[in-house]
Amino acid sequence: xxxxxxxEEREVLDSIFPDEITDISETEYxxxxxxxxxxxxxxxxxxxxxxxxxxxxPDKAPFLELSASQNAIPHPHLNIAEDKEQLLRGLDATxxxxxxxxxxxxxxxxxKEAAEQLVLDRKAAIVKAHEEAVLAAEREENKKFxxxxxxxxxxxxxxxxxxxxxxxxxxxxxxxxxxELKKARIKEPTKLxxxxxxxxxxxxxxxxxxDDDTVIEEIQKLExxxx
Numbered sequence: 001x002x003x004x005x006x007x008e009e010r011e012v013l014d015s016i017f018p019d020e021i022t023d024i025s026e027t028e029y030x031x032x033x034x035x036x037x038x039x040x041x042x043x044x045x046x047x048x049x050x051x052x053x054x055x056x057x058p059d060k061a062p063f064l065e066l067s068a069s070q071n072a073i074p075h076p077h078l079n080i081a082e083d084k085e086q087l088l089r090g091l092d093a094t095x096x097x098x099x100x101x102x103x104x105x106x107x108x109x110x111x112k113e114a115a116e117q118l119v120l121d122r123k124a125a126i127v128k129a130h131e132e133a134v135l136a137a138e139r140e141e142n143k144k145f146x147x148x149x150x151x152x153x154x155x156x157x158x159x160x161x162x163x164x165x166x167x168x169x170x171x172x173x174x175x176x177x178x179x180e181l182k183k184a185r186i187k188e189p190t191k192l193x194x195x196x197x198x199x200x201x202x203x204x205x206x207x208x209x210x211d212d213d214t215v216i217e218e219i220q221k222l223e224x225x226x227x
Contacts, residue, residue, distance in 0.1 A: 006053045009102040016105060028052040031108055032069065035078075035116050040123075045075040047115060051104055058102055061095045064088055066111075077122040078115065090114045 020032040050065040066084040
């Protein structure tokens with residue numbers, strides 16, 4: 001019954017894939033599988049699935065080989081040479097579920113869906129990475145407009161910095177003042193000794209006495225005039 005099942009399945013496949021299937025031998029053929037990627041601007045990837053029946057098929061799994069079509073334009077999100085092991089390994093469960101019945105159409109459908117999903121996942125990952133990069137850049141930009149939360153540690157740090165700046169400003173102003181005095185050749189006022197202060201006090205007192213005598217003379221003149 002194995003060979004009869006193989007012939008019957010081959011005839012059914014020929015009606016499903018009239019332009020995609022090519023015989024290699026009586027028990028081996030190749031099916032071209034074009035992927036349908038939504039919103040994809042690239043040339044649709046095309047995979048070639050080679051199927052070879054063992055004598056016990058369908059009670060035993062078919063031999064499968066996956067390759068890219070000749071002269072195919074490389075797709076940015078699918079490399080059949082690198083991805084074929086993953087894709088073929090993904091058929092193991094389907095093969096186990098369908099042992100004893102014709103399964104090639106089911107395998108082709110499962111393989112096509114898996115490859116399309118792989119492309120979509122990779123495209124989505126790129127979009128997500130781009131969005132995360134944009135959000136990260138926005139967060140960094142927003143930090144420029146956000147104040148630092150005030151805590152005891154941040155306050156003490158600010159206070160230390162503020163006092164340091166004030167002291168540096170005072171020293172700088174003092175240095176500038178001294179520089180201006182030196183430039184104008186103005187010396188700092190000299191502190192007088194006790195003797196100098198005493199002598200200046202006598203001179204001031206003498207001046208005050210002279211001023212008093214003058215006032216007394218003026219008063220006497222006014223009194224004479226009135227008499």
